[in-house]
Amino acid sequence: LPRDTAAAEGFLKDAGYTKDGSSWTKDGEALKLTITVPADTATNIQRSEQVQADLGDFGIPVELTTVPAAQYFSDYVIPGNFEMVSFAWQGTPFPISAAEAIFYPLDSGQNYTGTTDEKLGDLWTKANAELDPDKRIEIANEINDTIWSYVPMFPIAPLPNVWAVKQGLVNYGAAMFGYSPVDWTIVGWKK
Incomplete structure (x- = not known):
């Protein structure tokens, strides 16, 4: 998506934040975030530093919290012990069915955000049963629209x-x- 700071300001204002000097505040508290980063993992560190720089330019300070790489998923990502994290998903030859566990159901082992939309269950059931490729893509587009309506995560870049x-x-x-x-x-x- 294109960079749109006016839209971002609108989202924050709709959520009750106001611009106070160079910071965004709500109820007297400044908005600040943290990204949990696995140590010695250059790609994660670089992505996190870029997010830190972009949000910092917009008035949202971001602190990088470095943790041992060996415990990154077990102690932080899987139990939801983070505000933001960055990692890559591996693509598969079956992108529609393979993506299901990332977003649905709520207690899926890969739904690290802990959010879902119950409509997704029926949509994935239909998509996984549909043999016509064009109809399957139509259902996949409905899945995509549903996910973007609540934005549990967002892609930074395709690898x-x-x-x-x-x-x-x-x-x-x-x-x-x-x-x-x-x-x-x-x-x-x-x-």
């Missing part, structure tokens, strides 16, 4: 798939969002 193949090999490699199983009948060497 590319990077593959190295010998020059001349064709029809094999990273496919990003157009993922489909490799069609081995068309993989080969360029003549």
Whole structure:
């Protein structure tokens, strides 16, 4: 989504915050946040520092809380012991069904936000039973719209798939969002 500070100000004002100098306050308390970051994990640290800089420019200070990487998920993410965290989800060849546990049900082992919308259960049941690809995508769009109506998490950036193949090999490699199983009948060497 494009950067829209006017819309962001509107959201904060709707939530009862007012701009007090360079800070946002509500009921006399300044809005400040924390990001729990696993130690020695450069990508998490860099993403968190970028969020810290962007929100700081907007008047919301963000503190980075570094924790041992080995306990990041077990002690912080899974039990919900955080305000904000940053990590990557691994894509799969079945993105609709694979994403379900991230958002539904509430007690799913991967629903780290602890929020859901009950409409999602029926939508995923329909999507997972639908064999027509076009109808399945329509249902997936309804799922997407439902999730964006309450925004439990947001993607910061897609991470590319990077593959190295010998020059001349064709029809094999990273496919990003157009993922489909490799069609081995068309993989080969360029003549």
